[in-house]
Amino acid sequence: MWITSSLTTALTPASVALGNFDGIHQGHRQVMQPILSPSLRRQPLSVPPVTAESYGENSPPNPKASLDDAPETSLEPYPTLVTFNPHPQEFFSGQRRTLLTPLSEKVKYLEAIGVQQLVLLPFDQELANMTPEAFVEEILVGRLNAQQISVGQDFCFGRQRSGTVTELKAIAARYGVKVHLVPLKTAKGDRISSSAIRAALLEGNLKQANSILGRPYSLIGEVVQGKQIGRTIGFPTANLQLPPEKFLPRHGVYAVRVYGASNLGEQKAVMGALNIGTRPTVDAIATPTVEVHLLDWSGDLYGKTLTLHLEHFLRPQQKFDSLDQLKAQIQTDCDTARTLLSPQE
Numbered sequence: 001m002w003i004t005s006s007l008t009t010a011l012t013p014a015s016v017a018l019g020n021f022d023g024i025h026q027g028h029r030q031v032m033q034p035i036l037s038p039s040l041r042r043q044p045l046s047v048p049p050v051t052a053e054s055y056g057e058n059s060p061p062n063p064k065a066s067l068d069d070a071p072e073t074s075l076e077p078y079p080t081l082v083t084f085n086p087h088p089q090e091f092f093s094g095q096r097r098t099l100l101t102p103l104s105e106k107v108k109y110l111e112a113i114g115v116q117q118l119v120l121l122p123f124d125q126e127l128a129n130m131t132p133e134a135f136v137e138e139i140l141v142g143r144l145n146a147q148q149i150s151v152g153q154d155f156c157f158g159r160q161r162s163g164t165v166t167e168l169k170a171i172a173a174r175y176g177v178k179v180h181l182v183p184l185k186t187a188k189g190d191r192i193s194s195s196a197i198r199a200a201l202l203e204g205n206l207k208q209a210n211s212i213l214g215r216p217y218s219l220i221g222e223v224v225q226g227k228q229i230g231r232t233i234g235f236p237t238a239n240l241q242l243p244p245e246k247f248l249p250r251h252g253v254y255a256v257r258v259y260g261a262s263n264l265g266e267q268k269a270v271m272g273a274l275n276i277g278t279r280p281t282v283d284a285i286a287t288p289t290v291e292v293h294l295l296d297w298s299g300d301l302y303g304k305t306l307t308l309h310l311e312h313f314l315r316p317q318q319k320f321d322s323l324d325q326l327k328a329q330i331q332t333d334c335d336t337a338r339t340l341l342s343p344q345e
């Protein structure tokens with residue numbers, strides 16, 4: 001996928017889905033559908049040669065581009081997600097937001113859906129001051145040559161969020177650009193939203209969170225060294241380093257499926273028992289660790305990137321009086337995880 005934060009290197013013409021899309025939940029996927037219609041798909045993606053661009057500290061991954069990939073001239077628009085970076089709320093409040101899908105994870109889901117370009121518009125005072133007309137005319141039409149635009153029905157944009165979807169439709173119509181207003185998706189009468197997913201995750205209600213998401217909530221991170229206590233109690237745990245902005249669910253113990261450990265490839269999952277927390281029994285650290293014990297598995301995981309699918313919340317963290325009690329409880333957690341994750345006869 002082509003990722004750019006500069007409108008001068010964006011691929012055009014574009015077929016644009018607009019929004020923040022944190023979580024890439026079922027509602028988000030519905031908003032992207034209209035820009036992905038099969039007639040608009042172009043495989044493989046060709047990208048223009050680019051000069052290296054400085055993205056600053058929180059830089060997105062460099063797009064994979066080479067001169068061999070020079071663009072063919074084509075009138076077919078690139079399925080493109082246009083989003084703001086930082087999130088406008090973060091810009092105004094000055095406070096870092098946690099994300100259900102940090103950039104690297106978001107890119108994986110978008111690629112799987114068929115989005116070919118991600119435009120991260122730098123959100124600054126100038127952009128914040130833009131009128132709805134200027135945003136559509138100068139950015140969407142003028143720079144991205146948008147052929148069609150898809151948004152959720154409650155989308156607002158422009159100065160003080162003054163632009164409504166009706167206005168977006170009217171302005172775009174002047175340029176012959178069709179706007180798809182996608183109705184808000186609901187699940188059992190409740191609106192599907194990133195905040196509903198966060199709330200369910202904070203309660204440890206995985207069933208609800210995963211049902212709204214339409215897939216299991218995931219944690220993706222590299223295995224780093226811990227205190228090496230795990231192996232001494234018979235339960236080595238792979239400690240994951242997650243992007244600092246990753247939203248963490250309720251602290252406690254989970255039954256998870258682990259991808260990336262097996263030599264049999266990415267698709268093969270190993271069952272695991274995950275602990276998220278400050279480990280009050282051993283050292284009561286300030287920052288929670290995210291560590292997983294893989295069931296019936298042994299090997300070296302340091303430096304590997306693991307993807308965990310959180311399936312069931314088992315219990316909150318506890319402070320035990322002894323390591324033996326902790327060990328016995330971890331054994332029970334592993335047995336419960338195995339039962340819950342094993343396929344039913």
Ligand SMILES: Cc1cc2nc3c(=O)[nH]c(=O)nc-3n(C[C@H](O)[C@H](O)[C@H](O)COP(=O)(O)O)c2cc1C
Pocket residue numbers: 226227228229230231235236237238239253273274275278279280281282291292293316317318319320326330333334
């Ligand atoms: C399934 C599981 C459940 C855990 N539950 C608790 C707990 O309730 N309380 C606690 O203090 N630590 C808990 N831990 C964390 C252990 O204290 C930790 O894994 C151990 O100290 C190893 O740390 P290390 O990776 O730094 O070697 C749990 C770990 C696992 C894998």
Ligand SMILES: Nc1ncnc2c1ncn2[C@@H]1O[C@H](COP(=O)(O)OP(=O)(O)O)[C@@H](O)[C@H]1O
Pocket residue numbers: 223224225226227228229230231232235236237238239292293294295296297298299300301302
């Ligand atoms: N079944 C397993 N589950 C998790 N890690 C395992 C397992 N078997 C071996 N390991 C290895 O052991 C390491 C964890 O051992 P541990 O003593 O807890 O050390 P650390 O404190 O560095 O995490 C993992 O990073 C991995 O390389």
